[in-house]
Amino acid sequence: MNEEEKLTRFEGEMLPLMNDAYNLARWLVQNEPDARDMVQEAYLRAFKFFSGVRGETGRAWLLRIVRNVCYDHLKKRKVYSSDEELENIPDNNSPESNLQVKSDVAAVRSALASLPEDFRTVLVLREMEELSYREISEITQVPIGTVMSRLARGRQQLAESLKKMREKDLV
Amino acid sequence: MTCDELHEQLEPFFDNELGLAEAQKIQQHLEQCPTCEAIYAAGLAVREALQKPEVRFTPPGDLRSQIRAELSKQVRPTPQRRWRLPAFEIPNWLLPSLAGAAAVLVLWFGFNIFPTANRSSNGLLATVTAQLVSDHMRSLLPDHLIDVVSTDQHTVKPWFAGKLSFSPPVYDLSSQGFKLIGGRLDYLGNQEIAAVVFQHGHHYINLFVWPKSESTYPADTLVQKEGFNIIGWEANGLTMCAITDAAPDTLKTFVDLQKKSHMSAE
Secondary structure, rough: OHHHHHHHHHHHHHHHHHHHHHHHHOOOOOOHHHHHHHHHOOOHHHHHEEEEEEEHHHHHHHHHHHHHHHHHHHHHOOOOOOHHHOOOOOOOOOOOOOOHHHHHHHHHHHHOOOOOHHHHHHHHHHHOOOHHHHHHHHHOOOOOHHHHHHHHHHHHHHHHHHHHHHHHOOO | OOOHHHHHHHHHHHOOOOOOOOOOOHHHHHHOOOHHHHHHHHHHHHHHHHHHHHOOOOOOOHHHHHHHHHHHOOOOOOOOOOOOOOOOOOOHHHHHHHHHHHHHHHHHHHOOOOOOOHHHHHHHHHHHHHHHHHHHHHHOOOOOOEEOOOOOHHHHHHHHOOOOOOOOOOOOOOHOOEEEEEEEEEEEEEEEEEEEEEOOOOOOEEEEEOOOOOOOEEEOOEEEEEEEEOOOOOEEEEEEEEEEEEOOHHHHHHHHHHHHHHHHHO
């Protein structure tokens, strides 16, 4: 496989996954410019190591690279203000949706954004990307038992903060 | 089963990672125990909230082209390599088998690499592919995707009838994950062709249909161009060509479903 053939195959296999890659990166680094950079960096890194992966395995493989690139970035970014990040969440989706839906979406987004990174990562991979425990364990590089306990605690915390938000709205 | 035992297995149950027997035990416990049922319901509420499509983030529109530009910088055109003689000596006993191998290679190359009859059709194929890719990309611009908006095949098919001299097959495959969302007229060269549009998750599939001519598309071969995946086939004197930014396996599934619907419709 020469380099041009490799590029053609890589683009065919991997560009369809860009939505998933971006969603994960955006949830990990919590802002748009960094998420863009992360996805681009992940694609370049993936291309270097690409030798023709396929299907679901390819998806887990790319998401693992995205996750690693994001974690490297987060480690470097020492000052880490969660207040600032919460304000940084634009709702750039579905301008046509009504206000009620918008406020629900904003509530869910800020609740998820304020979860600890480890919990947020497994929730995004499980509930949004619908990956299996095995795939999540490969991506996050922790045992399946840890994946499970992070999911359990993440769900619990998210349920509590959503409940609090709803109560606040009702008062 | 006790509540503590259930808590240990609740996550894998919730995520469909348990065997049938264990799952049934949990199901039974949940039906009898309101406390555990409440925990389960809270998990479901979280799942429902997170799976709203609006909660996902979608990439900025220009990210794809930016990544492609960066990737292409990684690849320089392959230089023409010079043939070099091997720097080692070939033992005499190997010579006859090498000669045999060479003869096989000559035959192989002669028949496969230079099929002269196919040369011109390859050029044509490249032109057709390039046009379909640009049709597909144009269709993804805002308000360009669909002329007739309908998820009903009995609305989309007659809409084409008034506009084209042929009748493209239109099948709704929403139950299999490929939702029919409408149709559009498009062009291949000067020829008007049909575009039937499907949605799969956040990906779109354009199914282009035109009467079979001398410019046939290679059947059932995955063609990849500019990051899009394309598969063509023929049915009832029509050339069908599906193009998408979804993964190759997804496209293959879509094409198989189209063919099956077509066969059962006849």
